[in-house]
Amino acid sequence: MTTVAVKPATMAQALGRALRDAMADDPTVHVMGEDVGTLGGVFRVTDGLAKEFGEDRCTDTPLAEAGILGTAVGMAMYGLRPVVEMQFDAFAYPSFEQLISHVSRMRNRTRGAMPLPLTIRVPYGGGIGGVEHHSDSSEAYYMATPGLHVVTPATVADAYGLLRAAIASDDPVVFLEPKRLYWSKDSWNPDEPPAVEPVGRAVVRRSGRSATLITYGPSLPVCLEAAEAAQAEGWDLEVVDLRSLVPFDDETVSASVRHTGRAVVVHESGSFGGPGGEIAARVTERCFHYLEAPVLRVAGFDIPYPPPMLERHHLPGVDRILDAVARLQWEAEN
Template sequence: MTMLETRKSETAHPARPAPSGPPAPEASVLTMAGAINRALADELAADDSVLVFGEDVGALGGVFRVTDGLTARFGESRCFDTPLAESGIVGTAIGMAMNGMRPVVEMQFDAFAYPAFEQVVSHAAKMSNRTRGAVHLPMVIRIPFGGGIGGVEHHCDSSEAYYVHTPGLTVVCPATPQDAYTLLRAAIHHPDPVVFLEPKKLYWSKAPVDTTAPVDAAEIGRARVVREGTDATIVTYGASVGVALDAAAVAETEGRSIQVVDVRTLTPCDDATIFEAVRATGRAVVVAEAPGFASVASELAARIGEHCFTHLEAPVRRVTGFDTPFAPPKLERHYLPDVDRVLDAVDSLHWED
C-alpha cells in the first residue's frame, strides 16, 4: 500500500524533541507525537519486556516520527521494522504477549489496520475469555486515526466503533499531549489488549507535559470535565475535543455556559463522570468525527438518554461525520463536525421552554 498522506513538514515543527536526550524537565512542552515518543521511550527504559514494532518504525521513526530515535537508543531487538503485513504484526504481537512480552505495535493508518481485524477481534480481544483468564494479552495496538489532515482515501477513517463493539478490547483516545503520555503509559501497563487511537490531526499540537507522575492504571476508564459550564454539556473525544472547546468559547460570547467532557477512554466508558456532568446541565450534545449511524456517539447518546432522562430538558443531539465514506481532502471541511455545526446543535436544545 502506498503512503499518500500529506504529513506536515518537519521544518514547520522544529520543537519536536530529541528522544535520546537527557531527561526532560518536569513539564516540558511537547507535541502529541513527542509525548507518545516519550511514553514509549520511558516504558522501553523501564521494562525489558516492552517491544515496539510495525511498519517503518525503525530507521525512519514512523511516518509520523512517533518512534523517532527508539531503535537508535534501545536497539534493533526492542524497536524494529516488520514485513508490510498488518495481520502479521498483530498476530505475532499476540504470540509475544502469550510468551511474556508487552508488545506495542503501530498500525500505519486507521484504514491500513483492517487486514489485522481478525487477529484483533477474534484473538486479541478473546484470548483471556477463551482461556478462562489463564492467558492475558498485555499488548497495545497504536492506530493513528481520524481526519483533518487533508489525507487521501484510506488515511482518515474514524474506525473506533469497530473496536468499541468488540468485548475484550480496551479502547483509549487521548486529546492532549499530556493525556497521550499518561494514557499510553497506563495502556502499556494494562493487563489486557488496548487499542490506542491517536488523533493524527493533533500529532503536532503542543502543550506542557509532566512526565514525572507515577503511572496510574486508573487513568484508563476515567473521563474528564475539561471545561466547566452550567447550561449544556458537550461529550466528545479525540480531535473533536478541540472543536467542542472552540464552540464553548464562542457560546460564552453569546451568553451560554458550555461544559465539555473528554471521554478519553471509549471502553470502558466512564458513565459516572458523563452522567454526573449531563445531569448538572440538563442538556447534552455528543460530538465525534465518525459516521453517526451505529457509532460511539450513538452509544453515548443512548446511554445518556437511558440514564439521565429525568434531568434532560431536550433530546440528546449528535454531531458526527456523515454516513458517507470519509471525504476527499477538498471536501473534508464539509464532512468534519465544526464549531458552527456544534453550536447549531446546542441552539436546538429546547431553550425556549
C-alpha cells in the same frame, strides 16, 4: 526553590516519550510495526527507539498488518508486552481477524490462563489533508468488539499518561491517536510526567451550566472552541473529554448531564452506528428525568471519508456544534 523549565512538547513527542519510558522500565515491552525502526515511524512517534533499545525491541516488520498483530499475539503468549503500530486507521483493517478472533478473546477462551497484554496504536481521524484511506474514524468497530479497551487522548499530557497506562494494562488496548493533534503543543514537562492512571476515567475539560458537550480525541479542541464561542450566545457549555470509550465512564458523564440538563455528543465518526448512539442511549437511560431536551449528536456524515479538498464539510466544526446546541429546546425552559 528552582522552577523546572517547562518546554512545550508535541503530542507525538509525548507519545514517543511514553514508549521510551515504558521500554526502559520493562524489558518485556517491544515496539513493532511498519517503519517504526530506522525511520522512527511516519509520524516520528518512535523516533530514536531502535537506536536506544536495538532493533530487536523496536522492530521494522514486513508490511503486513495481520502478520504484525498475529506475531505480536504469539509474543504476548510467551510473556512479552508488545506495542504494535498500525500506520494509519484504514491500514489496520487487514489485522481485524487477529484482533477480533484472537486478541480480544484469548483471555476469555482460556479462562484467564492466557491474557494478552497488547497495545495497538492506531493514528486515526481526518483533518490533515490525507488522500483516501488515511483519515478514517474506526473507533466504532473496536468499541463493538468485547474484550478490548479503546482509549484516545486529546491532550499532550494524556498522550503520555494514557499510553503508559495502556502498556501497563493486562487487557489488550486499542490506543487511538488523533493524528491531527500529533503536532499540537502544550507546556508539559516530560521530566515530571503525570501519574500513570488506569484507563477508563473521563475528565471535565471546561465547567459550564447550560449544556454538556461529550467528546473525545480530535474533536476536543473543536468543542472547547465552540464553548468559547457559545458564550456570546449566552450559553455556558461544559465539555467532557471521555479519554476512554471502553471502559465508558458513565459516572462522570452522567454527573455532568444531570448538572446541565442538556447534552450533545460530538465526534468525527459517522452518526449511524457510531459511538454517539451508544453514548446518547446511556445518557438517556441514566439521566432521563434531568434532561430538558433529547441528546443530540454532531458527527461526521455517513459517507466514505471525503477527499481532502472536501473534508472540511464533513468534519464537525464550531458552527455545526453551535447549531446543535441551539436545537436543545431552550424555549421550553420558560
